[in-house]
Amino acid sequence: MGNSRKFFQYFKEYRWSNIFAMVKNSGSSPKICTEDFKNRVVVITGATSGIGYHTARKYASMGADILAVNRNEQKSQALCKEITSEFGVNCNYKIADLSSLKEIKRVAEELATMDSPIDVLIHNAGIYLTKKELTVDGLEKLFVVHYLSTFIINYRLREKLKSQEKARIIMVGSEGHRFAAWGLRPDDLNWEKRRYSGLKSYGSAKTSQLLSMIIFDEDFQSSGVTFNTMHPGAVKTETGQENGAFYRWFKRNFFDKTLKSPQLSAEALYYLGVSKEIEGVGGKFFSLTTQEEPAPPALDKEVAAQLWDISLELNDMNLQENIYDTIVVGGGIAGLTSAAYLSRAGERVLLIEKNRELGGLVNSFSHNGFHFDAGVRALEDAGIIFPMLKELNIDLEVVKSPVSLGIENEIIDINTVADLQKYRELLVKFYPESEGEIDDVLKIIKKIMKHMEVLYGVENPVFKDLKRDREFIFKKLLPWLPKFIFTVGKINRMNMPVEDCLKTVVKNPELNDIISQHFFKNTPAFFALSYFSLYLDYFYPKGGVNKLCDALKNKILENSGEIKTETKIIEVLPGVSLLKDQNYVDYKYRNLIWAADLKTLYKIIEVQGVEDKVKIKLEETKIKMLKNRGCDSVFSLFLEIDEPLESFAKIANGHFFYTPSKLGLGETHRSELNLLLRNFESVKREQILTWLDKFTKLNTYEISIPGLKDSQLVPQGKTGMIISLLAEYDLFKKIQTAGWLSEFVQELENRIIDVISQSVYPILKDKIVERFSFSPLSIENRVGSSEGSIVGWSFEKIMPVVNKIQISDRSVFTPVPSIFQAGQWAYSPAGVPMSILTGKLAADKVIKRRRFKTQ
Incomplete structure (x- = not known):
């Protein structure tokens, strides 16, 4: 039946009594249920704010265990911490972007395979858009979040729910389904044949919820599982925050002032999920707790059947999972920055990191309750970090x-x-x-x-x-x-x-x-x-320097970006825009940002299939990169000390540069070290250890005590300390080859402890409970940085990359137009701020290239 004929059919079916009832119900309050819900499991999507947040608190206050499905991990952690401490119930969460079919299917599978039953499932997650947006799968975003995600989860849970015999599924719908006055267009769910309207799209998505409820209710007719939809009332939520500053301002200053508290919706959702008064009631639409007749388009069984078939097809859609707009290789601070900006711009982006953890040299770890920073000990803004955080709307607590x-x-x-x-x-x-x-x-x-x-x-x-x-x-x-x-x-x-x-x-x-x-x-x-x-x-970020990287990671996931860790790229094929990992899995890209070690890139890149002029330039650059080397490295000693922080606070700050002798190193770390390295095969161990005595006594140490910056980073009455000094990679490599690296590291650790405890910290030596260290070889293995370098290229050779600030925007280019570079190897000299800047510049180039191609 044509769309106009459908409209006239629906028009005839409208009843003024239903409209009057809707208006009347808009001012009503929900029925209150006082029954408890102890030891039951309630799953709520979108539970970190608004209706979902208050609903989670309501169910928890009545004894229910909460499982939240949210986008933001930080907010999810805060929610569960609040609920557990305040109500004494279990609270867990799953992170999923409900605009991504891959993420929806994953979380649906996880819910379906849970050991515990699901007593109540509340589909609450929602957005409101004023402009059309497509998901990573090319589908209209509002339709996916409001409708398709609920369909896929409900469909996957069919067997589990039926085996339970009893459960209540509630979809947070809306009177806004009435905006789809012409009815649902199954032939144009992506809004390609019509002018897009936020209200109409919202109405269509909410109508789709109601239409699917018809068939789900019929499917579960003989079970104790019920499906209902609820209009939450005109309440204040954060829905629509995606629509820009003007929309947020208008909503905050005008629309929100007329709205009620979302606690009303939470009360209604508790009543619908628990009350014995509606036991066995299904397939109904409620305005809060008052049953209403939906608009005629939401009751059309013919369209409901069409939508069901289309939804099944979309559920089975080939997602072409390994084809990306942009792949970022390297999960350090530069790669995280690039991926955060690209995901924010709507790119389908994948961040690949070879280690289990992200951050590279901006990383922290815990050991025996002591928190240590594995790379940089503190951060400097340099007019870059705080503006980036502000632009990405990241709130990072710092001291x-x-x-x-x-x-x-x-x-x-x-x-x-x-x-x-x-x-x-x-x-x-x-x-x-x-x-x-x-x-x-x-x-x-x-x-x-x-x-x-x-x-x-x-x-x-x-x-x-x-x-x-x-x-x-x-x-x-x-x-x-x-x-x-x-x-x-x-x-x-x-x-x-x-x-x-x-x-x-x-x-x-x-x-x-x-x-x-x-x-x-x-x-x-x-x-x-x-x-x-x-x-x-x-x-210093409260909680450690890794909190900066955690915030960027969360922003990437929040914006539907993907992150794949413990994945090492072993081959780059620019001729076919393809990467291969250690398991020979292929990843197709339109753009590649290499935010990892550049020498590694030029070792594994293949020139076959690229244009001749690009091939020539690529070979020239490869020679230049591979004959160069990384800058100095560091040796870091980590100490767990049975002495309170106060003892060390009396001596120096938590970030301390200390030289135990005014004599200075002289040629100890230059000509004397070079002589040892040149004649290493004939040099005796005793000579190296004698040199080591001098090296440790005359050196300058960077000493960091994380607990003096944030007292929560150490056990009560204890102190964690990191002592670092510049170290020569080649010395450690030669000693490793000679077979006595462990002995050498032990001797170095002993000497550092002797020097520091005999000078600035006399309380140190007898209070060390445990110690361990990272050498230049550790950095090379863990971070993948050539020669264990911590700031990129050596300053002792001709620099193979841009090193002038006024042309820093050129630092991200490579000979291949679709490949960009970022991080400490892309520009010199580079610390954390410059790595962030190159990450942003590379993302900007990718976005500009995409826009140019679509013009």
Whole structure:
């Protein structure tokens, strides 16, 4: 029957009495059920806010165990923590994006195979869109979330529910089904033949719920399982937050003011799920707890049968699971950033990480109740991290991470710019004969600090919406640009190695060492001598540095992105846009962002099938990359100490750079080490250990105590400590080959503990309960970073990537147009902020490329 003929048929079936009843019921209150529901299992979708949240609390308050199906893991954890502590019932959750058929089927399978029965299932998850959006499967999003997800879950649960003999299924519907006045269009569920309307699409999805209820109710007629749909009333929820700032403002300031509390809906859902008054009642539509007659299009059995057949076909649809708009390889901070922005932009994105955990060098772990940071010990904003968090709407709780500096028995705390004077006094105390040289160094540092103020003087424009934020453009960006351009020129003139820069003003080699020996060899002077500014910028996420990566991971999943861990890519075939993993599973991509080790990429990339000019450039780049090497690595010792935090807080801050001797390393880590490495085959162990004595006594240590930044990170009365120093990868590799790596690591650990306990922390040695360490080889194996590097490329060779800030946007390009690069290997020098920036730049290039192709 044609659509217009359907409309006239429905029009004839409308009854004014039903309309009047609907209006009357809109002001009514729900019936209240006082029966308890102890030891029953209630499954609720979309339970972290609004109706779902209050419904979960209502059922829990009456003794029911809750299983929530939500998008956001952080909110799910908070919900279950609240419910368990407040009501003493079990609360668990499953994470699923109910706009993805793959995710819907997965959670449906998990529910169907649960050991416990499902006593009540409430389909509450919902969205409201003003503009048409397609899911990763190419289906209209509102239709999938409101209707198809409920159908697939209900259909998969048929056998389980029938075997239980008793259960109640409630779909949160809406009087909004009446917006589908013309009826459902089974031939155009994707809104390709009609102009899209948010209200009409919403009405169609809610009508679909009611139509499926007809057949489900018939299917379960002889069982004790009932299917009903409930209009929740005009209550305040977060539905529609996806529709932009203007919609949210209008909803908050006008529409929400007329709405009632969602607790009313929760009371109604409890009544419909528990009350004996409606035992065995099914196939009905309720306005709260008052039964109503739905609109005629929602009662059309002919259309219901068509919809059922289409739904079964969609349930069996080939999802082409391994074809993606973009694949991001590398789950470190750069890859997470790229995937977060791409998933937000609606890309079908897959993030692949070879390890079980994400984060790379921005990672934390727990051991015996002690929380340790495995990579960076703190973070600096650099005008990048906080703007990124703001743009992605991520709320990250942070604290300042103040730094202490120490030489021998003198320690100072760095809290403000004024503390530069304390640093001067510290240096003068140990090197009084070099007071003039110290002042010259401080002049350079002050000059660099002014450059840093300009460099990070505004939020990085890459993280701003320049098309809409005119105020930022005219009041901040344009006045800042001339200063930035002028400053960049000065920065580029300070690109010489820090050692050479210091030699121009410092003649005292010990003073030179004490300033520069905790930098990587040949670090560019500007990057190195900006350390005082960075000390003032350090912050620490509550719970550990991994919380930054956890937040990005959750944002990816929330936006329907996919993450696949413990997956190692062993082959890249750009000619056919294909990746292969260690199990020879294929992944097709339209764009690839390589946010992992670049030397690995060029070792496994195949040139067959690419254009000749690309092939030539690819081979040239491959040679350049593979003949280079990573920067210095680190050795980190992790200590679990039976001593309270207070004992260490009296000595220094939780982030501490300490040098036990004013003499400095001299040539210990340069010519003397190089001599050992060149003649390694003829060098005796005793010679290496003698060198190690000197190396550990004269070095500079980075000491981190996570518990002094967040006291929840250690057991009561205990302290966790991380002691790190720069280390040469080649030495560890040669000793491993010689077969005595374990002995060497033990000797190094012993010496570090001796040096630190005999100097700054005398309480340390006898209080160590357990210890373990990570070497450059550990970093190479765990993170996959060539030569165990923690900041990308070595500064001692010609840099194979972009290393000028004014052209940083070019750093993400590779010879292959569909492959981009990001992370510490894409730009030099690179810390966490620069890795984030390259991740964002790579995502922007992919999005721009997609838009260009669709024009």
